[in-house]
Amino acid sequence: MKTKIIIVGGGYAGIRAAKVFGAKFGLNPGIDIQLIDKNPYHTLMTELHEVAGGRIDPDALRIPLADIFHGDPLSVVTDEIKRIDFDRQVLYSEDCQYPYDFLILATGSKPAFFGIQGVASHGFTLWSYKDAVLLRDHIENCFYHASHNKLTRDQLREKLTFIIAGGGFTGVEMAGELAEWKKRLCRQYSVPQEEVRLILVEASQDILQTLDSKLRVKCLNYLKKSGISLMTGCGIKDVEGTRVRLSNDTLLNGTLIWTAGIQGNPFLKGQPIQKDPRFRIQVDEHLQSKSHPRVFSAGDAMAALYQGKSLPQVVETAVQSGEAAARNIVATLEEKPLLPFRPKYHGTLISVGSYYVAAKLSGIQITGIPGLCAKHLVHLHHIFSLGGFRFSLRYLHHQFIYRFSPDSTGFLSKQITQFLDPEC
Ligand SMILES: Cc1cc2nc3c(=O)[nH]c(=O)nc-3n(C[C@H](O)[C@H](O)[C@H](O)COP(=O)(O)OP(=O)(O)OC[C@H]3O[C@@H](n4cnc5c(N)ncnc54)[C@H](O)[C@@H]3O)c2cc1C
Incomplete structure (x- = not known):
């Protein structure tokens, strides 16, 4: 009988785990490895925020x-796990069953709404490919309506007001992107820039609390210079439609x-673990x-x-765990003997x-061009380890060519697009 190891989640943690098994058991016919x-x-x-x-x-x-x-x-199996019977060691999706001997749950995380009324139903989140695309389309639609429809003053204000809740890394990065995109959208849809309001709301007294204080001040100044209004010390009480x-x-x-x-991923909520x-x-430290010694967890899914x-809950924790x-x-x-987990962090990086x-x-603080280079090198390093040269080139294409020629009509852009995806 083969020993079956299953990893649920092909995120940063799950991929790293699968690569370790692949390298270790590649030639071992007694081990069956599956990533779902x-x-x-x-x-x-x-x-996500860049999209x-x-x-x-x-x-x-x-x-x-x-x-x-x-x-x-x-x-590699594409399927969504809905339920786990830990006693029988079986995973269940809608249509299939997957028995396992050892399991790694690396199903990542999801947004938490803390029971605040209306946030889940009326707010946009930024936690998946789908979220990012929905939000991008919605923002562009707001500018389209502001430009093409006859709106009252209040309707126009509502269409062009964007409230970002959360002054952590994700909120600040999203605000920074919007501040930049706003200028292009205003040009594209002939909307005066002063009509657009970007508001970053944070419940505690300060944003980016885990960042070094000097860097925090620099980011704060940059946000203000970019036209983002900061409201700290107040959270979201409730939401109804577009009223916050x-x-x-x-x-x-x-x-x-x-x-x-x-x-954690809400699918874990009902699982008896x-x-x-x-x-x-x-x-535990391993x-x-x-409660279930044949089950391990890694990345955002573990406490x-x-x-x-x-x-x-960052990439370095996910990959190392x-x-x-x-x-x-x-x-x-x-x-x-099992070895205790000893994470090593290289630092923090935020792009606005x-x-x-x-x-x-x-330990070294970097901003400006060295900071930008560091950011792209960190991303390239991760992408190269996953997708090799082809996907690294695709990253460079999206970061440095696509954004200046999004319709891919430029000669260089066209050549690269064809090289990366010959079928298109
Ligand atoms: C907008 C944003 C920006 C971020 N920026 C940074 C940053 O700059 N630096 C940094 O270090 N961290 C950043 N993070 C955090 C970082 O992305 C996470 O810590 C990391 O993704 C966790 O990796 P993971 O493998 O645990 O989970 P994920 O990468 O989320 O992967 C989980 C996988 O599980 C799959 N899955 C979930 N449920 C099921 C199921 N029931 N059945 C089958 N498959 C399932 C999902 O499809 C997904 O592929 C950011 C997060 C967000 C949302």
Whole structure:
């Protein structure tokens, strides 16, 4: 009988885990490795705001899992897992069953709404390829209506007001993109720039609280210079249609973009496994479920502590924990001791629009052109490790050619597009 290892989730954590198994068990006929994801592609989550903010083409966000695992000794299945029977060790989707001997749950996270009325139904989120495309289309539609329809003063104001809830990295990055796209949209739809309002709302007293204070001030100044109004110390109280009420009872009317909270994937909510209150799987230092030793978890889906603190839900945690969980399953199969997870972080990096980056990498603060170079190198490094030269070239194409020639009519753009996708 073969030993069956299943990884659910082809995100940053799941892919890393699958690569470790592929390298370790590639020639072992007794081990069967399967990666299951509801989508046939990996989403580059760190670039969602660039698509939602009209900077890059939506296609730039996706790398097919088949390309990532081309030639690797594992099977990739496109299916959505709905239920898990941990006693029988079987995963269930709508139509299929997947028995396992060892399981890694790497199903990522989803936005949390904290029970605030109307946010889930009326707000836009930024947590998937689909979210980014919906938001991008909606924003462009708002400008289209503002330009083509006869609107009252209030209707115009509502169409051109964008309220970004959450002063963390995602909210600030989204605000930065919008500030840049606004200028192009105003030109394209003949809308005066002063009609557009971009408001960043943060419930606590300060934005970007995990960023070094010097860098935080720089980002703050850059946001203000870009025309973004900051409202700190007030959260969202409730939402009804386009009416957004803040905790200080200020009423705003416009599009709500919700980036303020994060929780485990809601599909884990009903599964009988030990979780924290935000549906993240509680794991020990080996990333092994506290209630089910044959189940490991990695990335945003896990609730792990290191030196008494929760781990940040970022790519570095996901990649390193994916690797650590896989190595501990290998160790279990080889009857060797499991190793505790010891994350190592290289720093933080935030981009506010396409021209401003603030980063602290290996203790060194970087902004300006070195910051921009660092950002592109970090992204290229990740993309190269997944998709090799072809997808790295595609990244450069989207970042440096597509945005200046989005209809791909430019000669160079056309040549590159054909090289990257000969069928198009
Ligand atoms: C807008 C945005 C910007 C960000 N920017 C940064 C940044 O600049 N730097 C940084 O370090 N971090 C950033 N993050 C955080 C980072 O993206 C996450 O920490 C990281 O994606 C977590 O990786 P993961 O593998 O755990 O989950 P994910 O990458 O989310 O992957 C989860 C996978 O599971 C699949 N899945 C989910 N449920 C099921 C199911 N039931 N059945 C089958 N498949 C399923 C999904 O399709 C997905 O492919 C950002 C996040 C967002 C939303």
